[in-house]
């Protein structure tokens with residue numbers, strides 16, 4: 001998605017859609033160490049890791065949210081996975097846009113059939129992976145200043161695990177967020193950054209890191225980007 005205009009302010013930069021929540025979010029992550037890397041074409045902003053990894057190998061589930069094979073966020077996920085596997089972690093991946101999952105219907109059917117959800121779709125293949133995971137890595141392109149719809153559906157379908165009648169608890173204790181978008185402005189990620197922050201609090205997951213990559217749009221724009229090294233390092237330090 002792009003709009004015409006001054007090339008220095010192209011893309012989404014001109015739209016004044018930054019919410020109060022976004023401002024709060026920006027303020028919160030500006031409070032941490034913010035590392036800014038500049039390359040010739042793309043600015044990469046990386047929020048600080050909040051904690052070091054435990055050093056033990058763990059089960060990691062990476063959930064991607066792009067339908068583009070070889071897409072920019074998929075390349076971030078691949079780099080993360082490479083690093084995590086090198087460090088000895090067991091990594092599984094779920095490409096939510098390749099086997100789309102429906103939205104939560106809030107139907108009250110959670111666990112009533114013995115399974116977390118009564119909707120029959122790719123959630124059936126997803127939840128066994130989810131139930132093994134200790135670290136959940138969300139990886140999404142920025143769509144309308146938010147997670148992609150595919151990833152959002154996955155997040156909504158975690159609902160059964162917060163219900164009183166749940167038969168099992170998740171083992172997830174930590175999370176990471178990897179995102180990229182066309183916008184050249186870090187503030188464009190404020191919405192999902194704040195949603196992620198609130199999610200961590202609600203689920204009591206520890207934030208293990210966030211990576212926001214600005215200025216990538218075309219398929220392959222991420223190739224050679226220093227953000228891939230950052231993502232790989234995040235995997236190694238997971």
Ligand SMILES: Cc1cc2nc3c(=O)[nH]c(=O)nc-3n(C[C@H](O)[C@H](O)[C@H](O)COP(=O)(O)O)c2cc1C
Pocket residue numbers: 001011012066067068070071072073074140141142143144145146180181182183184188216217218219
């Ligand atoms: C439906 C749609 C909505 C988008 N919305 C935004 C947006 O709000 N802000 C932005 O910077 N880029 C937006 N983009 C651009 C993508 O974030 C960008 O192309 C990204 O690199 C795609 O990642 P992928 O290759 O992993 O799919 C949008 C793209 C699509 C298809």
